[in-house]
Amino acid sequence: MKKSRFFMVLFICFALLVSVSAQAGRVNLKGKKITMSILGIAGWYPSKLGVDMSPAFAKYAKKKWGYDVKFTFEEAPFTSLFQKASASLATKSDDYNIIVSDSQWLGGFAAPGWIVKVNKLLESNPRLKAIKWYDQIVVDTYMSYPLGSKNYWGLPLEGDTMVLYVRKDKLLDPKERKAFKAKYGFDMPKTFEDFEKLTMPKFEKILAFFTRPKEGFYGLAQHTSKVYDFVCTAAHNYIWSRGGRIWDNKTGQVWGILNTDQNARSLAAYKKSLQWMPPGGVNYGNSQIMEAWNNGKVFCAIMWAAVGQYMMHPKGGEMMIVPPPMHLIDGKGKPNRVYSMGGQPWVINAFSDKEHLQVAEDFMEWWYTEDTQMEFARRGGNPVIKSVLDKKGFEKIKPWFRAYKFMLRRDRGRDFWHHPMYSVMLAKQQEAFHAYISGQVKDPKVALDYAAYHLQKILYEHGSTKKAPPKEGAKIRLK
Amino acid sequence: MDASSAMGPGDAGFLTRFREKFLFLENPKYLQHLLLVPVLIFFIVWNVIPLLWLVGLSFYKYVLVTGEPLKFIGLTNFKEIFGSFEIWHALSNTFFFVIIGTLSQTVLGIILGFLFWDSKDLPGRRFALTLIFTPMILAPLATGSFFKLIYDPVFGIVNYFLKSIAGVTIDFLGSTAWALPSVLIVDTWMWTPFMMMMTLAALGSVPKAELEAAEVENLSWYRRLVHVVLPHGKFILMLGILLRTIDAFKSMDIIFTMTGGGPGNATELIGITLYRQAFNAFTMGKASALAIxxxxxxxxxxxxxxxxxQKKEESM
Incomplete structure (x- = not known):
């Protein structure tokens, strides 16, 4: 009896110790009223969802930790959000406690120490530590800087991949199918599984078949605009899927990696695809793709899964969402599919005081609870945690979830440079790639040489690589 | 009487003493300097300091987003700019845009101005003038957006007519050959009314007596223009041209909305390049050098x- 009482006391002491140590690092906020500010992306549905759902956190926080939290929101479009956030963070301001970042901006925010390195958070918070991400690509894209390292700076708000939106009514129309087979000698794909196996040469024939300028109907809509990162996003789909690379993440080498003959052929293949786009196809960003798709102008669109909510009802037809086609390595080898990654992480302002940092941590804890992630999915956001994506019936919650889940794999997605000089590099590469697809530069190799030289120069001058740009590169002109 | 009320501003004696103390300000010598102070403060705070800051920054390497401290690099930013083919290309686009734009707006504005000169009895004059002046007061972003739709190769109204009449469609904003003339047309549409307004103001400055004398003398329209109208109106017209030139040189918003400077670099003006350097690449030092x-x-x-x-004035 005495022995059992001793063990009981010992157990209570142990439980108390565990409980106290778990709370030890916590800022006590009980009874306090905190106002949190979030900077989100204007006109971007998943960002809006994150913001819309955040008041539910207030209830969670009140119940679990006993404090009141109120949220204020500010927004800026993609093209100016980084500018707005960095201008604020550069002045060490805590105007925005939590910021919805784009994945490529992690390096830019992390290197100057503007955002919180979340490694400690992930280690010390048992709930965050227990999270199992769906795939390593989630960690690579939304959390790590340098890319692929174990230094984590962001936590995923939502995942996003490229998917293919297809006009199901046209695709399954028996007359169209018969005419296509008669012309090309093979059947158009019909099911999701068929599209999994679809390769670019066959896909191009489908695009050609549905390009009917006299009817005002075209094969494809994809990103091409010079604004923001659009032209690079689409060009990278071709470069990566056809076996090329854009730089060496470890050595910082660009010259000789980006400007290869193989990548030139990939860029040429990208430009070739413009013939199946509606006229004016060199200025397509997100809104132009959505406009073309929703007005029934195109047969298919290679577009982000995140905007699925806005692409559900193409004028005069039905749609299906499938994986984008596989390319062939260098246009003739093995089938391969590596598309650009989208999606946005949350980042936490490092200049916030302890109380706001604590609330930010609590917010993240709440965000990755299964209930919150399921609610996020039901509202049309793309969750990233394994338990939710593997849940039975997940793929049927929204029409794009199956394709999204299919593409959310390290061997099927890749992200831009996670580097502090990202914005400078992007501006140069956008300029070069757009000069080529618009016809200002005739030779794709010239555009690649120009981009490679300038990117190498930027990285070299920044001290991120020991490899100096070649002197002859300075003479390359975009003409 | 309590001492504090004797010293208070409500007291008549206090006001008298206050006036006497600052009586020297009634002297024009001091007053004119004093009145300049608010303007000078405004000018120093909003013009001189930012300008000096801009000049200083142009000698530094400063990329806002790296968080790294500023590094003095002397004239490197300027050297890079002068050695950059892309910036020269943007400058040449800008000069083309400024010269052709200002010229066409001036010619059209003068023609319209003459058409409406002395037309007080014209029915619907006020309505017509309101319609003509509307483009000038529209927000450039809105103008850019709706012209983007007007030029659209698939459903734009311009291509609708082109297709109906000539059976062709032109990708106005997507073609490197057409893009710059297309945005130039929009700029002309927007700013011709301004030059028309300046022309009307110039014509209004011509003394009636001289015009009547010209009529009595039965001078031809050309001689009336050269000998009567221009000597009086040219200063206002030149001011209009000057304002348009400076404004066209800074153009950015309409073009950015319509083409983003593309396709390629076809519509990249110096204003857009400057914006890209500052707010896309965040290279603040280089952007400052370019701004200078x-x-x-x-x-x-x-x-x-x-x-x-001045030369013309001297020769008169």
């Missing part, structure tokens, strides 16, 4: 106009 070059070019334009005006 642009400023010097704008000042040169102004000086040339002023010189021409």
């Amino acid at each position: 070059i642009a400023l010097l070019i704008a000042i040169s334009f102004t000086s040339i106009y002023l010189y021409i005006l």
Whole structure:
């Protein structure tokens, strides 16, 4: 009896110790009223969802930790959000406690120490530590800087991949199918599984078949605009899927990696695809793709899964969402599919005081609870945690979830440079790639040489690589 | 009587003493300097300090987003700009845009101005003028957006007519050959009314007596224009041209909305390049150097106009 009482006391002491140590690092906020500010992306549905759902956190926080939290929101479009956030963070301001970042901006925010390195958070918070991400690509894209390292700076708000939106009514129309087979000698794909196996040469024939300028109907809509990162996003789909690379993440080498003959052929293949786009196809960003798709102008669109909510009802037809086609390595080898990654992480302002940092941590804890992630999915956001994506019936919650889940794999997605000089590099590469697809530069190799030289120069001058740009590169002109 | 109320501002004695103390300000010598103070403060805070800051920054390497401290690099930013083919290309686009734009707006504005000159009895004059002046007061972003739709190769109204009449469609904003003339047309549509307004103001400055004398003398329209109208109206017209030149040189918003500077670099003007350097690439040092070059070019334009005006004045 005495022995059992001793063990009981010992157990209570142990439980108390565990409980106290778990709370030890916590800022006590009980009874306090905190106002949190979030900077989100204007006109971007998943960002809006994150913001819309955040008041539910207030209830969670009140119940679990006993404090009141109120949220204020500010927004800026993609093209100016980084500018707005960095201008604020550069002045060490805590105007925005939590910021919805784009994945490529992690390096830019992390290197100057503007955002919180979340490694400690992930280690010390048992709930965050227990999270199992769906795939390593989630960690690579939304959390790590340098890319692929174990230094984590962001936590995923939502995942996003490229998917293919297809006009199901046209695709399954028996007359169209018969005419296509008669012309090309093979059947158009019909099911999701068929599209999994679809390769670019066959896909191009489908695009050609549905390009009917006299009817005002075209094969494809994809990103091409010079604004923001659009032209690079689409060009990278071709470069990566056809076996090329854009730089060496470890050595910082660009010259000789980006400007290869193989990548030139990939860029040429990208430009070739413009013939199946509606006229004016060199200025397509997100809104132009959505406009073309929703007005029934195109047969298919290679577009982000995140905007699925806005692409559900193409004028005069039905749609299906499938994986984008596989390319062939260098246009003739093995089938391969590596598309650009989208999606946005949350980042936490490092200049916030302890109380706001604590609330930010609590917010993240709440965000990755299964209930919150399921609610996020039901509202049309793309969750990233394994338990939710593997849940039975997940793929049927929204029409794009199956394709999204299919593409959310390290061997099927890749992200831009996670580097502090990202914005400078992007501006140069956008300029070069757009000069080529618009016809200002005739030779794709010239555009690649120009981009490679300038990117190498930027990285070299920044001290991120020991490899100096070649002197002859300075003479390359975009003409 | 309590001492505090004796000293208070409500007291008549206090006011008298206050007036006496500052009586020296009634002297014009002091007053004119005092009245300048608010303007000077405004000018120093909003013009001189930012300008000096801009000049200083142009000698530094400063990329806002790296969080790294500023690094003095002397004239490197300027060297890079002068050695950059892309910036020269943007400058050449800008000069084309400024010269052709200002010229066409001036010619059209003068023609319209003459058409509406002395037309007080014209029915619907006020309505017509309101319609003509509308483009000028529209927000450039809105103008850019709806012209983007007007030019659209698939459902734009321009291509609808082109297709109906000639059976062709033109990708106005997607073609490197058409993009710059297309945005130039929009700029002309927007700013011709301004030159028309300046023309009307110039014509209004011509004394009626001289016009009547010209009529009595039965002078031809050309001689009336050269000998009566221009000597009086040219200063206002030149001011209009000067303002349009400076404004066209800074153009950015409409074009950015319509083409983003593309396709390729076809519509990249110096204003857009400057925006990209500052707010896309965040290379603040280089952007400052470019801003200084642009400023010097704008000042040169102004000086040339002023010189021409002065020369003509002397020759009269």
